[in-house]
Amino acid sequence: MADASQTPLALYVHWPFCLSKCPYCDFNSHVAQSVDHDKWADAMVRELHHHAERAQKQNHTLSSIFFGGGTPSLMAPETMAKIITAARDIFTVPHDIEITMEANPTSVEAERLKLFHDAGANRLSMGIQSLKSDGLTYLGREHSAEEALKALDHARQIFNRVSADFIYARTDQTPDEWRDELHDILALGLDHLSLYQLTLEPGTAFYSRHQRGLLNVPDADEARIFYDMTQNMTMAVGCPAYEISNHAKPGQESRHNLIYWQAYDWLGIGPGAYGRFWVDRKRMESRSRRDPAAWLDDVMRQDHAIDQYTEDSMIDFAHEALMMGLRLHQGVHLNRIIDMAGPISGWGNEKAMEQLIAADFIAMEDGYLRLTDQGRPLLNTVIEHLTQDHSG
Ligand SMILES: C[S@@+](CC[C@H](N)C(=O)[O-])C[C@H]1O[C@@H](n2cnc3c(N)ncnc32)[C@H](O)[C@@H]1O
Ligand code: SF4
Incomplete structure (x- = not known):
């Protein structure tokens, strides 16, 4: 086993508040009347x-911090500064650490x-x-396309690395409209893009509208047309997919997400955050309480709000590593x-692995097992075959 202090380590920080709840979103996000920012900063640092x-993991080298949400651009900047300072005190931090924050493009x-x-x-x-006003209205967003472009422009003057998220295959959207x-x-010439097909997540407003027959989304064949178009157009401008929904110019991949997809170690703090890491050759998983008020109470009382702390079996770890690694175009290091x-x-x-290789659904190259173009849309089926007889 490699020296554990040298394997990549990341930190995920979850900020659970938003201005409003988007009808498609099942992330752990809440609309709060007021937030005691000092108390939250204190609690985040304690949980860290x-x-x-x-x-x-003290003294290990930290490759990345990711502030996700929710809407981290609603945090007090001082809270972010306190968490980063604490991380710098606890870990060894290289000069090129990646520190990402998610932001919403409202003008404030x-x-x-x-x-x-x-x-x-x-x-x-x-x-x-x-970028379409009808798309933004449909998605229940708080900003206009013009406001978003202005915010993006502003962000690019401040940050060297800027990515943007988009959702396609929306109700009534045609492939021609998505092409435009x-x-x-x-x-826009961004170095990194996350282009997600709309998914209907149980518990969301979109999901119940769909259940009641009030909202349509493309079926699997139509979705494939959107997906292929997206692959071809992004490839043509040198910003190809390196993961199912993530596209980057060479060298601009999100290092943080690569740590998840390569099944390395990360710590997750904040409501509902989870982490996975090795301790003495055991793969541990931690999960913190989802409810923000309960999370805050627990951390103030006992320095953490972990409500699940379990050891993954080696079968679980292998399956997770396969599942995550095969999402990457490069594949998984077998x-x-x-x-x-x-x-x-x-x-x-x-x-099954040999058969899938012979049928050109997967390929082995330089020690990496990856999906071929033909196998990529069949990730779940490929995984089922590869893990047959070992359902954990
Ligand atoms: C935590 S959210 C983003 C952060 C930020 N609060 C925002 O909304 O701009 C991460 C991304 O997941 C994507 N997303 C969330 N729910 C989705 C869904 N049901 N289908 C497709 N993409 C979704 C959106 O593109 C969103 O920007
Ligand atoms: S998509 Fe973003 S802004 Fe909308 S509810 Fe989810 S986390 Fe909040």
């Missing part, structure tokens, strides 16, 4: 110390971006979702799974 100790938040940059963030991910919209998105979880026969089906 607790997690670092529990996971035995855009005005504050410089303060977050001063607090230490060096990469920004802006949730624009659509994507054309305009690509003309020997690393074998190194941690033992020979394939203990967690996977070697015969």
